[in-house]
Amino acid sequence: MALPPTIRVKLSSEAAESISLTPVVVQELPIGELVGHLLAVTGKDEPRIREILQRGTLVSGASRFRWAGWDPDMDGLRQVLAGFPDPDPARPFAPARCVRVSLKGGRQPVEIARETAGRKGLLARRSFWDGLMDVIGAQPAVYAGYSYRDRADRYIRDLSLDEARRIREESARSKFSILRDQVRGTAFTQAEMLAERV
Numbered sequence: 001m002a003l004p005p006t007i008r009v010k011l012s013s014e015a016a017e018s019i020s021l022t023p024v025v026v027q028e029l030p031i032g033e034l035v036g037h038l039l040a041v042t043g044k045d046e047p048r049i050r051e052i053l054q055r056g057t058l059v060s061g062a063s064r065f066r067w068a069g070w071d072p073d074m075d076g077l078r079q080v081l082a083g084f085p086d087p088d089p090a091r092p093f094a095p096a097r098c099v100r101v102s103l104k105g106g107r108q109p110v111e112i113a114r115e116t117a118g119r120k121g122l123l124a125r126r127s128f129w130d131g132l133m134d135v136i137g138a139q140p141a142v143y144a145g146y147s148y149r150d151r152a153d154r155y156i157r158d159l160s161l162d163e164a165r166r167i168r169e170e171s172a173r174s175k176f177s178i179l180r181d182q183v184r185g186t187a188f189t190q191a192e193m194l195a196e197r198v
Helices: 031-042 046-055 074-082 128-136 161-173 177-185
Strands: 006-013 025-030 057-060 063-066 098-104 110-113 142-147 152-158 190-195
Touching: 006 031, 025 031, 031 046, 031 057, 031 074, 046 057, 046 074, 098 128, 110 128, 110 177, 128 161, 161 177
Parallel strands: none
Antiparallel strands: 006 025, 006 063, 057 063, 098 110, 098 190, 142 152, 152 190
16 A cells, blocks of 8 residues: 555553553644654564554554555655665764763763853853863764764774763763763763764
């Protein structure tokens, strides 16, 4: 069956709570938007996407999507998939496009968003994010694939003891004491970066 331009989808919450009643919302989703939610779970795995479209249900994050399943036309599905980016291992890491860094190696990763770490203190010339990008961008990072959930390329970089120390020092520039304490109190050895495409 050809791909329809929109799909009637029932959305409900899958939040783990005791007993709760959540409303079911019915809406018309463009096929590209529904496929975008599928890609966050499957990547560009055509047989798996086809199976989910036939089944008519998807759980993504805290949301459950349900629709009347159908057997999609694979040529039409490939056309929709062509509108989404492919992984590109030749793409180098560019600090200017980085939107989030996850410092890993301790019990819990430290998640650092550019919008948070990029805030400068009063009269400050540089932010914590500026210093973090200086350290991370000093050496090449390894391409780790494209994240359809985050809509960004993933990169991994091992950090030396000196680089970890410098990141801890740079965290003093953060306006947020919780972030400073997390960075200073975590034994991290690796950084995972998410970089948006232009």
